[in-house]
Amino acid sequence: MNKPVSSITILGAILKKDLQSYARNKIYLFLTLLGLGFFVLIFWLIPDTVEETITIGITPSFETMIEETATELKAEGMAEKELDFLKEDILEEEISGEEEGIEIIAIEDEKHLKSIVEGSMELYRLEDGQLEIYDTTAKNAEKPSKLKEAEQVDLDIGLAFPHNYLTAMITGGKSATTIYTDAAVPPEVQEAMQGFVREMSFQIAGHGYPVEFPDDELIILGEDRAGAQVSLQEQMRPLLALMVLLLETFAMASLISSEVLQRTITALRVTPMKIGHFLTAKTIFGTALAFSQGVLVLALIGSFTADNWHFLLLVMFLGAVLFTSVAMIIGAAGKDFMGQLMYALLFTVPLMIPAFAVLLPGTAASWVQFIPSYPFVDLLVGITIYETGWAESWGPLIYSFSWVAVLYVIGLLILKRKAESL
Amino acid sequence: MNTPSINVQELSYWYGKLKAVNNISFQVMPGEILGFLGPNGAGKSTTIKVLTGQLKPGSGKAQVLGREVGKEDPELQAQIGVCFEEKNLYLEMSALENLNFFASLFGIKKPDSMEALRRVGLAERAKDRVNDYSKGMRQRLMISRAFINKPRVLFLDEPTSGLDPVTAAEIRRVIQEESKRGAAILLTTHNMMEADQLSHRVAFINEGEIVALDTAENLKLKYGQRAVRIRLRNGTKITEELITLDNDNASTRIAELAASPNLLTIHTEEATLDSIFIKLTGRGLEG
Numbered sequence: 001m002n003k004p005v006s007s008i009t010i011l012g013a014i015l016k017k018d019l020q021s022y023a024r025n026k027i028y029l030f031l032t033l034l035g036l037g038f039f040v041l042i043f044w045l046i047p048d049t050v051e052e053t054i055t056i057g058i059t060p061s062f063e064t065m066i067e068e069t070a071t072e073l074k075a076e077g078m079a080e081k082e083l084d085f086l087k088e089d090i091l092e093e094e095i096s097g098e099e100e101g102i103e104i105i106a107i108e109d110e111k112h113l114k115s116i117v118e119g120s121m122e123l124y125r126l127e128d129g130q131l132e133i134y135d136t137t138a139k140n141a142e143k144p145s146k147l148k149e150a151e152q153v154d155l156d157i158g159l160a161f162p163h164n165y166l167t168a169m170i171t172g173g174k175s176a177t178t179i180y181t182d183a184a185v186p187p188e189v190q191e192a193m194q195g196f197v198r199e200m201s202f203q204i205a206g207h208g209y210p211v212e213f214p215d216d217e218l219i220i221l222g223e224d225r226a227g228a229q230v231s232l233q234e235q236m237r238p239l240l241a242l243m244v245l246l247l248e249t250f251a252m253a254s255l256i257s258s259e260v261l262q263r264t265i266t267a268l269r270v271t272p273m274k275i276g277h278f279l280t281a282k283t284i285f286g287t288a289l290a291f292s293q294g295v296l297v298l299a300l301i302g303s304f305t306a307d308n309w310h311f312l313l314l315v316m317f318l319g320a321v322l323f324t325s326v327a328m329i330i331g332a333a334g335k336d337f338m339g340q341l342m343y344a345l346l347f348t349v350p351l352m353i354p355a356f357a358v359l360l361p362g363t364a365a366s367w368v369q370f371i372p373s374y375p376f377v378d379l380l381v382g383i384t385i386y387e388t389g390w391a392e393s394w395g396p397l398i399y400s401f402s403w404v405a406v407l408y409v410i411g412l413l414i415l416k417r418k419a420e421s422l
Numbered sequence: 423m424n425t426p427s428i429n430v431q432e433l434s435y436w437y438g439k440l441k442a443v444n445n446i447s448f449q450v451m452p453g454e455i456l457g458f459l460g461p462n463g464a465g466k467s468t469t470i471k472v473l474t475g476q477l478k479p480g481s482g483k484a485q486v487l488g489r490e491v492g493k494e495d496p497e498l499q500a501q502i503g504v505c506f507e508e509k510n511l512y513l514e515m516s517a518l519e520n521l522n523f524f525a526s527l528f529g530i531k532k533p534d535s536m537e538a539l540r541r542v543g544l545a546e547r548a549k550d551r552v553n554d555y556s557k558g559m560r561q562r563l564m565i566s567r568a569f570i571n572k573p574r575v576l577f578l579d580e581p582t583s584g585l586d587p588v589t590a591a592e593i594r595r596v597i598q599e600e601s602k603r604g605a606a607i608l609l610t611t612h613n614m615m616e617a618d619q620l621s622h623r624v625a626f627i628n629e630g631e632i633v634a635l636d637t638a639e640n641l642k643l644k645y646g647q648r649a650v651r652i653r654l655r656n657g658t659k660i661t662e663e664l665i666t667l668d669n670d671n672a673s674t675r676i677a678e679l680a681a682s683p684n685l686l687t688i689h690t691e692e693a694t695l696d697s698i699f700i701k702l703t704g705r706g707l708e709g
Contacts, residue, residue: 004496005529013526017512017519024514263510267567270474270504271527272496 005272014273014281021255022289028251035244035293036300043240043301048233053103056193057123057158059113061106069166105131105153110178113158117180124150156182157193169204177201230385237303238380241316242355242373244297246348248290249323249330256282256331256415257340265419275419279412286324291317303384311390315379315400322376322404326351328411332418354378372407375400425488427452427575427606428473433482434630435468442468444630445482450606452574455597457621457638458610459699465630466610467507470577473608474504486575500528503573503605507580509560513553517544517563520552521570528571535570541596542566558589565593569600576600576607582616594620614695624695628703638695645701646693652679653686660686 022028060068070083105123107113112133115121122134124147134147158180162168168175177197181190259265268278294316298304304312326347334340354368354377368374375396382388382396426449435443443465450456458466471477472484478492485491489498512520518535525533539545542562552560565581578597582590597620601607611617617624618638626634626641634641648667653660663679665672679685 003529005500005527009529010527013523016526017515017523020519021512021514262513263506263508264512266476266506266508267504267510267524268527269476270499270502271524272500272529273527274494274496 007277010273010277011281011284014268014277015285018255018281018285021258022251022285025251025254027254031247031251032293035247036297039240039243039297040300043233043236046231046233046236048231054157054189055103055105055153055155057105057107057113057116057155059107059110059158059160060163061108063106064108065161065163065166068163069170072164072167073170105155107133107158110160113155113160114180116155117158117182119182122147123153123155125153126150156185157189159193159197166204169201172205175201234385237298237301237384238377239355240301241294241298241303241319241380241384242352242377244294245290245319245323246351248286248293248320249327249348250344252282252286252289252324252327253330253334253340253344255285256328257334257337260332260334260418260422261336263422266422269419275416278419279416282328282415283321283324283408283412286327287317287320289320290323291320294320298384305387307389308383308387311393312380312383315376315383315397318400318404319373319376319380322372322400322407323351325404325407325411328415329407332415372403375403424451426450426485427454427487428456428608429483429485429488430469430473431483433469433472433479433484435465435472435477435480437468442630443472443480446627446630446632447482448625448632448635450575450608452606453601453604454622455601455607455609455620457617457624458608458627459612459614459617459624459695460610460627461612464627466627467579468630469627470504470579470608470610474502474577475499500571501574503568503571503576505564505568505576505578505581507583509557509564511552511560511563511567514551516549516551517555517566518548520563521567524567525570530571533570538566538570539563541569543592558585561585562589562593565596569596572603574605576605578607578609580611581609582611582613590616614699618695626699626702628699633702634698641695641698642693645698647691649691650676651689651691652676653688654679654682654684655686656684664691 074080074083107116107123112121115135116123116133120135120137122136124132124134126132126146127150131153132147132150134143160178160180162175162177164173165175165177167173179190179193179197181193265278269275295313298312298316330340330343330347333343350371351373354371354374357368357377378396379393379400382393428448428450430449431447432445433443433447434441434445446465446469448456458469460466468477472479473486473491475491475493475495475498483490486498487501489495491498512523515523517539521535521538522533525535536545536548539548542565544559544562544566547555547559552563555563561581561584565578568576568578576597581597582593585593594616597607597609601622609617609620621638623636624634624638624641625632634645636644650665650667650672652663652665654663665675665679669675676688680688
C-alpha cells in the first residue's frame with residue numbers, strides 16, 4: 001500500500017473545490033453581493049439621529065391668552081395688583097415654561113394650526129428664528145427661496161385653546177380644548193396630550209397634586225440614554241449582521257444540497273477521503289464564508305472599535321458556526337430545490353425573530369429567549385449598540401456557545417447520516 | 423500473482439428484511455475482468471457498494487487487495503477506482519477540474535489529467551463545464567475519473583449503459599487496456615454481448631445469488647447445445663438442417679452435406695449468455 005494521503009491535502013482539495021463551485025454559482029454570487037452591497041447601502045441611508053424633542057403647536061399664543069384674560073378680568077372688576085400677580089407669578093410660570101423635550105410653538109390661527117398638523121401647510125423656521133407658514137395647496141404658489149434653505153418644523157400635535165380658557169380655569173369654570181394629531185401619532189401619545197392639558201389646567205386653577213415625587217423625580221436604572229437615544233441606523237447593525245449570516249446559510253445549504261442531490265458525496269467516499277474530512281471541510285468553508293462576510297459588513301457599517309473588536313470577532317465566529325450548522329441540516333434535509341427552500345424557510349424564519357425584537361422593543365415574548373439565535377443577537381446588540389464588554393456578557397456568551405455546540409453536533413450527525421445513506 | 427485482488431466468501435447483505443446479496447463467493451485475480459451479469463435489482467450494485475466500503479458486509483468475508491472492507495480505509499481506497507452507474511460529477515466544474523480535484527484527493531501532485539481525457543476522447547473539451555456535456559461525454563469522463571489514480575482494482579457499474587455503439591466501443595477498449603495494465607476489474611452489466619466481449623469470466627447473479635460462474639466459453643459449452651446449422655438449395659427452395667455434434671453420425675453427415683454442390687452456408691449454433699441466463703433463472707437480463 002502507498003503512503004496515505006495527508007488530511008491537510010484532502011481538506012485543501014475539498015476547500016479549493018468548494019470555493020470554485022461557490023464562485024461559479026450565480027445564485028451564491030448574487031446572495032453575496034446582496035449581503036455586501038445592498039445591506040451596507042441601506043445602513044448608510046437610514047437616519048442616524050433620533051428626534052427627542054416633541055414639538056407642539058398651540059393657538060392662540062400664551063401671550064394673547066394672558067392679555068385677553070387680563071382684559072376680561074379687569075372688566076369684571078379685578079384689582080390691578082391682583083392682575084399683575086396672575087400674569088407674572090402664576091400664568092406665565094405655569095404655562096409658558098417649556099419642559100425638557102417639549103417645544104411649544106404658537107400659531108395664532110387655528111385653521112393654520114390644523115392645516116400644518118394635517119400636512120397641507122408647512123411650517124418653517126428662518127435663520128433669525130422667525131416662523132413662516134407655506135401653503136402647499138395654493139395655486140401657482142412657488143416656494144420662496146428663503147424657505148428652501150430654512151429648517152422645516154414637524155408639527156404632529158396641535159392644541160387649540162378657546163379664548164376664555166384661562167378665565168374659565170381661574171374662575172373655576174370648564175373649557176373645551178381641541179387636540180389635533182397627525183394620523184401617524186400613536187394613541188398613547190394622543191392620550192398623553194390629554195393628560196398634559198389636564199395637568200396644565202389643574203395647575204392654572206390653583207389645585208395641588210395629591211402625590212409628590214422625590215427631588216430627582218425620575219430615577220433611571222441602568223444607563224440613562226437621555227440625549228443619546230439609539231438611532232434606527234444603530235439598531236440595524238445586529239439585524240444586518242444576522243441577515244448576512246442567514247444569506248450565507250442559504251448559499252452554504254445550497255452547496256451541501258448539490259453534493260447530496262448530484263450524489264457527488266458517493267464519489268468522494270470511494271477515495272481516500274474520510275467522511276470526517278468532508279464534514280470538517282464543510283464546517284471550515286461555511287464558517288469562513290459567513291464569518292468573513294459578516295465581519296466585512298460590520299466593518300463597512302462602522303461597528304468595530306478599539307475596545308470591542310476582539311469580542312465582536314468572537315461573537316461573529318460563534319454566529320458563523322451556528323448558521324453553518326443550520327446550513328448542514330437544511331442541506332442534508334432537502335430532497336430537491338423546493339424541499340431545500342421549504343426547510344430553509346422553516347429554519348431561518350424563526351432565527352430572524354430575535355433580531356426583529358430588537359427593532360421593535362417590547363414585542364419579544366419570553367419564549368423568544370429559547371430561539372438558538374437569541375443569545376447571539378443579544379450579544380450583537382450589546383456590543384454594537386450599548387458597548388457592553390466581556391464582564392457583562394458571560395451569561396449570553398455561555399448560552400450562545402451552548403446553542404452553537406448543540407446545533408453543530410446535530411448538523412454533523414444529520415449530514416453524516418445523509419452522506420452514508422446515499 | 424496468485425493472490426486474488428478481490429476475494430469474496432459467503433457474503434450476504436440485507437436492506438432491512440430484504441436479503442439483497444445472498445451468500446455469494448467469488449474471486450477476481452489481477453488483470454482479470456469478471457463480468458457480473460444480472461437484471462436490475464439482482465444485487466450487482468449492492469455487491470460493489472460493499473466492496474468499495476460504502477456499505478458494511480452483513481455477513482461473510484469480503485477482501486480487496488487482502489484487506490477487509492466495511493470500514494473507512496484510505497490506504498485501500500487509494501488503490502481502487504469506481505465508475506458509478508449514476509453520473510455523479512461536479513457539473514459546474516470543467517472535466518479537467520473534475521479530474522484534478524479527484525487526483526488531489528488521491529495525493530497525486532502532478533496528475534496527467536489531459537492525457538487521461540485524451541484517452542477517452544475528451545481532450546478538446548477539457549475546459550468546458552461538465553454541465554454542457556452530452557450523456558456519452560459524461561460517461562467517458564466517469565471512466566476517466568475511475569482510472570485517474572491508476573487503480574489496482576476497478577469497479578465498473580454499467581459503464582456503457584445507454585451509450586451509442588461508438589462510445590460504448592471506445593469505453594470497452596479503455597477497459598481492456600486497464601486489464602492489460604494489471605488491474606482487476608469487476609464489471610457489472612446486463613448487456614450480455616458486452617460481458618461476452620470483455621470478461622475473462624462471467625458470474626450470473628439473480629435475486630442476490632450467484633447461479634453460475636465460469637468463463638463465457640465454458641458456460642456456453644456447459645449449458646448450450648453443440649450443433650451446426652447447414653443451409654442447402656433444393657431446387658427453388660432453401661432447406662436447413664440442424665446437426666447435433668454430440669450425435670455419433672454428426673461428422674459423417676456434416677462432411678456429406680459440405681461436399682454437396684447445393685451447399686449454401688454452414689453456421690455453428692452456440693448458446694448466448696442471455697439464453698443461458700434465462701435457462702438458469704427463468705427470467706431475462708433486462709428485467
